[in-house]
Structures are given as C-alpha cells and as structure tokens.
Amino acid sequence: MQNFIDAYSWVNLRFLLEGLWVTIYVSAISVVLSFIIGSILGLIRYVKIKYLSMIVGFIIDLIRNLPLLLIIFFMYFGLPSTFGIRLNTVTAAIVALTVFESAMLAEIIRSGIQSIGVGQMEAARSNGLTYLQAMWYIILPQAFRNMVPPIVSQFVSLVKDSSLATIILLPELMYHSQIIYGQNTNYMIPMFVALAFLYFVICFLLSRLSKRLARRLH
Amino acid sequence: MSMIEFHDVNKYYGKFKALKNINLTIERGEVVTIIGPSGSGKSTLLRTINGLELISSGQLLVDNHDLADPKTDMNRIRKNVGMVFQHFNLYANKTILQNITLGPEKVLKVPHVKAAEDAERLLGLVGLLDQAHKLPSMLSGGQKQRIAIARALAMHPKAILFDEPTSALDPEVIGDVLDVMKKVAEQGMTMIVVTHEMGFAKEVGNRLLFMADGEIREDSNDPREFFRAPQDERAQEFLGKILHVD
Ligand SMILES: Nc1ncnc2c1ncn2[C@@H]1O[C@H](COP(=O)(O)OP(=O)(O)OP(=O)(O)O)[C@@H](O)[C@H]1O
Ligand SMILES: [Mg+2]
Numbered sequence: 001m002q003n004f005i006d007a008y009s010w011v012n013l014r015f016l017l018e019g020l021w022v023t024i025y026v027s028a029i030s031v032v033l034s035f036i037i038g039s040i041l042g043l044i045r046y047v048k049i050k051y052l053s054m055i056v057g058f059i060i061d062l063i064r065n066l067p068l069l070l071i072i073f074f075m076y077f078g079l080p081s082t083f084g085i086r087l088n089t090v091t092a093a094i095v096a097l098t099v100f101e102s103a104m105l106a107e108i109i110r111s112g113i114q115s116i117g118v119g120q121m122e123a124a125r126s127n128g129l130t131y132l133q134a135m136w137y138i139i140l141p142q143a144f145r146n147m148v149p150p151i152v153s154q155f156v157s158l159v160k161d162s163s164l165a166t167i168i169l170l171p172e173l174m175y176h177s178q179i180i181y182g183q184n185t186n187y188m189i190p191m192f193v194a195l196a197f198l199y200f201v202i203c204f205l206l207s208r209l210s211k212r213l214a215r216r217l218h
Numbered sequence: 219m220s221m222i223e224f225h226d227v228n229k230y231y232g233k234f235k236a237l238k239n240i241n242l243t244i245e246r247g248e249v250v251t252i253i254g255p256s257g258s259g260k261s262t263l264l265r266t267i268n269g270l271e272l273i274s275s276g277q278l279l280v281d282n283h284d285l286a287d288p289k290t291d292m293n294r295i296r297k298n299v300g301m302v303f304q305h306f307n308l309y310a311n312k313t314i315l316q317n318i319t320l321g322p323e324k325v326l327k328v329p330h331v332k333a334a335e336d337a338e339r340l341l342g343l344v345g346l347l348d349q350a351h352k353l354p355s356m357l358s359g360g361q362k363q364r365i366a367i368a369r370a371l372a373m374h375p376k377a378i379l380f381d382e383p384t385s386a387l388d389p390e391v392i393g394d395v396l397d398v399m400k401k402v403a404e405q406g407m408t409m410i411v412v413t414h415e416m417g418f419a420k421e422v423g424n425r426l427l428f429m430a431d432g433e434i435r436e437d438s439n440d441p442r443e444f445f446r447a448p449q450d451e452r453a454q455e456f457l458g459k460i461l462h463v464d
Binding site for chain 1: 268308309320
C-alpha cells in the first residue's frame with residue numbers, strides 16, 4: 001500500500017500526465033491526418049482509377065501486413081540512413097502512426113462504401129444526378145453512418161498503439177511510466193495500474209463520443 | 219419524331235449476347251408492356267434506354283439523342299427518362315419528401331419551396347401525403363413503390379421505365395401501385411413496363427412486346443388479341459405456362 005502512496009507522489013503524477021499529454025496530441029494529430037489520407041486512399045480504391053487504384057491497393061496491403069513497430073523503426077532509424085531524412089521522435093511517431101492507420105482506414109472506408117447496394121447509385125443516376133452528386137448526397141452519407149463504429153475502434157487502437165513509440169523514446173505515457181518505475185522497481189505495479197486506468201479512460205471516452213455521434217447520424 | 223428508336227441494336231456481356239438485333243420504335247404517349255421468360259433480356263433492353271447498360275453495336279436514339287455518341291450528355295437523357303425499379307431503391311438516408319425533391323433541386327435547380335410544393339402535389343396523387351416526413355424504411359413495399367413513381371414524376375420526364383414494379387410486392391398491395399401507374403398512363407406519359415401483370419398489359423398497355431432469348435419475338439398493337447391468339451410459338455408456350463399457374 002505504501003508503494004502506491006509513494007508511487008503516486010505529486011511529482012510522479014505530474015510526470016505521468018506530461019506523458020499522457022504527448023500520447024493525446026500525437027494520437028490526435030495522427031487521427032486527423034490518417035482520417036483525411038485514409039478517406040482519399042479508400043476513395044481511390046473504390047472508384048478504380050486505372051493503375052493508380054492498383055498501386056494504391058498494393059501499398060495499402062503491404063502496410064497493413066507489416067508490424068507497426070517495424071514502421072516506427074523505419075521512420076526513425078531507416079529514413080536517415082536510406083534517404084538522409086532525419087525526423088525527431090514526435091514527428092517520426094506521428095508519421096509512422098499516420099502511415100499505418102491511413103492504410104487501415106482506407107480499407108474500412110472502401111468496404112463501407114461498397115456495402116451500399118448498387119441500387120442506390122442506379123436510382124440516383126436514373127434521377128439525373130451526376131456521379132459526384134450521387135456519391136455526395138446518397139452513397140457517402142449512408143456509408144459513413146455504417147463506418148462510424150469500425151473507424152472509432154480503429155482510433156481506439158491508434159491511441160493504444162501509440163505506446164509502441166516508447167521504443168524510439170517518444171516521451172509519451174508508457175515511456176514516462178517506465179522512467180518512474182526504472183528508478184524504483186516497487187513502483188512497477190502502481191504504474192501499471194495507473195497506465196491501465198489512463199488508457200481505459202481515454203479510449204472509453206472516445207468510444208462514448210462516437211456512440212453519441214452515431215446516434216445523431218441515425 | 220419518336221421518343222425512342224432502336225436500330226439493329228446488339229448487347230453483349232462478354233461472349234453472351236443479351237440483346238439480338240433489336241429494331242424498335244416507340245412513339246410519345248405509348249404505353250408499352252414487355253413480357254417474356256426470365257433471362258430473355260427484358261431488363262437489359264430497358265436499362266439501355268437510360269444508359270444504365272451500354273449497347274455494343276447499332277444505334278439507339280432517345281429523344282433524338284444518339285446514346286452511342288460520346289458528345290451525348292447522359293445526365294440530360296436521364297433527366298428526361300425516369301426509372302422505377304423492382305426493389306424501389308428509395309434513398310435510405312432521405313425522408314420521403316426529400317426522396318422526391320432531391321432530383322428537382324439538384325438537377326433541375328428548382329428552388330426548395332417550389333420543389334416541396336410539387337412533391338406534395340405528387341404525394342397527393344399517389345395517396346401518401348401523410349408519409350412525407352418518414353424515412354423509407356418505415357414504409358411498406360407498396361407505399362415505397364408509389365413513392366418511387368412520385369420521385370420519377372417529379373422530374374417531369376418525357377418517359378418512365380418500369381422494371382417489374384410489382385414483382386416484389388404482396389398481392390394485396392399490387393393493385394394500389396397499378397392504379398397509380400394507370401393514372402400516370404392516362405396523363406399521356408410514355409411508359410415502358412416490364413411486367414408479369416397480364417391485366418395491366420391488356421387494360422392499360424396499348425402495345426405489347428414479347429421477348430425470348432434476347433430478341434423481340436412478337437410486337438403487338440393489340441395486347442388483348444395477343445393474349446387471345448399469340449402468333450410466336452415461344453409466346454404460346456410462355457402463355458401456356460403462366461396461364462396454368464393462374
Ligand atoms: N451484368 C451482367 N453480366 C453478365 N450477364 C448478364 C448481366 N446482366 C444480365 N446478364 C444476362 O443477360 C441475360 C438477360 O438478362 P436480363 O436481366 O435482361 O433478363 P430479364 O428478361 O430481365 O430476366 P428476369 O425476368 O429474370 O428479370 C440473362 O441471361 C442474364 O444472365
Ligand atoms: Mg429483369
């Protein structure tokens with residue numbers, strides 16, 4: 001018990017919260033970027049533009065089948081040695097998470113659009129709407145409504161996956177907790193408890209938010 | 219000038235020939251019904267008229283525009299040719315009223331208030347004024363199909379295509395939909411209707427096409443006479459079968 005009281009000292013808690021802040025903003029930036037990029041890639045795959053869709057499809061499949069850890073390593077260690085591009089830890093983490101999550105989201109978005117029956121498109125075109133109007137007014141709103149749950153669970157994984165960036169010493173929540181219990185191994189269990197609590201809270205809030213969003217769309 | 223003209227039209231799906239040498243002229247105001255066994259190409263023929271399917275060879279003129287000409291604006295053709303589907307295909311994310319006003323507002327650029335007024339008039343015509351603010355999922359099949367007809371009418375088209383509009387409906391509501399179609403026909407609309415409703419073909423239709431194996435095997439200007447004494451032997455066989463079922 002004393003371990004817990006000591007571990008949760010004011011200084012340690014503040015240090016943890018600093019880590020939490022990095023986790024949140026790295027995740028938030030990656031969420032926004034990967035949503036934009038993933039939507040574009042998903043649409044390119046859906047509309048089947050000659051060659052382009054094939055190439056995009058290949059890259060997406062490649063990325064989806066690599067471990068995220070490898071992508072993080074590559075952005076941090078691989079880019080400087082192969083292309084001479086040196087990224088700081090925060091940028092490397094954001095780029096790696098964005099690349100990985102964009103590929104995951106692209107597939108969610110493509111299959112979400114595909115799940116809307118062809119009848120809706122045929123009706124809209126027969127009604128005189130252009131392809132783009134049909135997509136914008138009829139197909140995408142319905143697809144998006146269906147996509148909210150899988151997209152959110154992907155974002156929840158993103159928040160959790162950001163902890164992998166501890167490996168390149170990104171000063172996020174996981175890394176900060178390791179520093180704390182690195183100084184005193186008695187703090188290990190209290191830190192695990194704190195981590196579990198904090199990750200749970202962010203992810204839980206995120207999914208509650210999305211449930212509300214989904215209900216408003218219905 | 220005719221509404222629709224097919225000249226030696228063929229349609230292939232890969233090697234399979236779905237339409238064979240179609241020659242057909244449909245005048246304004248005609249109510250043409252198309253019957254024939256499954257797979258005979260009825261839907262394919264209908265869907266070439268508004269460009270949902272492209273023809274492989276020959277010439278197809280709709281409202282004097284050549285559909286094979288790359289300069290032809292398909293959206294303009296579709297403004298003038300409505301379509302009603304077997305499975306309704308109402309816009310699931312739009313209310314009944316919005317289903318009807320979307321085309322006029324976005325395609326014809328009719329102001330919202332005017333489009334809504336017109337939609338209410340059409341809802342009155344199909345007897346569903348009280349459903350205006352519901353979503354399609356809350357309506358029965360018969361109601362959905364009447365809304366689909368209203369949606370097509372809202373564009374003030376020159377012709378409407380119907381692909382088995384009553385085949386997915388419970389028998390007791392088929393009459394409601396046929397009544398609406400009859401009203402539309404009485405207003406002088408050009409209609410092309412793929413159907414199994416022989417009553418409609420006889421009473422409302424003024425021309426009947428029998429299709430088999432991608433060909434128009436019989437083209438009759440007297441549907442009653444066709445049902446009494448079909449000339450084509452495939453038509454005799456087909457009528458024999460369905461009359462047995464009845
Ligand atoms: N997209 C397609 N690809 C390949 N073959 C097709 C396609 N659409 C239709 N066909 C074939 O073309 C033929 C004609 O089809 P069509 O749908 O026009 O028949 P139909 O007369 O409307 O039949 P039904 O009464 O069953 O609706 C069928 O043999 C069908 O299998
Ligand atoms: Mg058919």
